Amino acid sequence: MRLSSPFAPVQGLLLTVLVASGLSACSTGRASIAVSAQLAQTAPLPVSGRQGWQWRPTYRFGDFAATDIRKGWLSTSAQGAPFLMPDWLSRSRARQKFSFALQPPGGAPAWAVRGAYFAHGSSFTPPGTGISIGLGSEEVYTSIIQVPGRRPWQLVVERSQGFAQLNPATGALTNGDTTLQVRPISRLLRLDGKVMTLPGYVPLGYEFVLADGQVIGAVETMGAGRVWLAPALNSSLRPAVAAAATALLLKEE
Numbered sequence: 510m511r512l513s514s515p516f517a518p519v520q521g522l523l524l525t526v527l528v529a530s531g532l533s534a535c536s537t538g539r540a541s542i543a544v545s546a547q548l549a550q551t552a553p554l555p556v557s558g559r560q561g562w563q564w565r566p567t568y569r570f571g572d573f574a575a576t577d578i579r580k581g582w583l584s585t586s587a588q589g590a591p592f593l594m595p596d597w598l599s600r601s602r603a604r605q606k607f608s609f610a611l612q613p614p615g616g617a618p619a620w621a622v623r624g625a626y627f628a629h630g631s632s633f634t635p636p637g638t639g640i641s642i643g644l645g646s647e648e649v650y651t652s653i654i655q656v657p658g659r660r661p662w663q664l665v666v667e668r669s670q671g672f673a674q675l676n677p678a679t680g681a682l683t684n685g686d687t688t689l690q691v692r693p694i695s696r697l698l699r700l701d702g703k704v705m706t707l708p709g710y711v712p713l714g715y716e717f718v719l720a721d722g723q724v725i726g727a728v729e730t731m732g733a734g735r736v737w738l739a740p741a742l743n744s745s746l747r748p749a750v751a752a753a754a755t756a757l758l759l760k761e762e
Contacts, residue, residue: 541735542714543696543704545724548737556734556758568755570736572614573748575622575755579608607759611654613748620748624652624664624756648678652756654749660684664753666691666715666760678712682753687746690718691753694727715757717750728754 541553554570568575605626610619627649647669654662666680680691693712697705707713717726725746727737736754738747 540700541698542694542729543698544727544737545716547724548727551737551739553735553737559733573751574612575609576612577610611752618657620752621655622652622752622756626650650760654752662749664756692716692718726750728757730758734758
């Protein structure tokens, strides 16, 4: 018998109930994540390809396309780039593995992306009880984004869980020269215009933030999905954020 954090079983139920309450305000339209004010004037890009089951689907939003989406991979490198992971993890423990090719606009060469989810837990069994009590765990979701002729990007999202405590997932997107903070979004913009804040361990999406605090992108992972890309994004950051957003959409499937 195993006992774990009491928050984990209710996480999915809580999200369902709260999102439903936001959708009940009107039979048309849809609820949305409440993005940062810095993206308020940026039109969201609807994601197509997540609806229903498809064999190797293609995701599209704006002028980007993620093609050849595959669940599972056989090696731990992407076009020569090592698949980096924490020391305490082994390749055999990778779960929710996926890969895809991101096609940037303008006919540029595709970016190869590979990712996986890892989990590590600790527990102890009180003498004579036979009951394993979960004390804590760490969840790591990481992706390697291989850019033809350039340094690869890596997306890492981590969440730690202690006994009776589940911390929000946070992370970073970096190529060694530029690092973006990846922060969870738990604010739901209801159809009646009110903002509802969910507990931090129930993310509805993620935002990408520069070192100076500027929010340059966001992804809504609930429902069909939507992506926000700030108009000021340059030609190197824009596809990197698009690739990371796609990886996070796959993470939440």
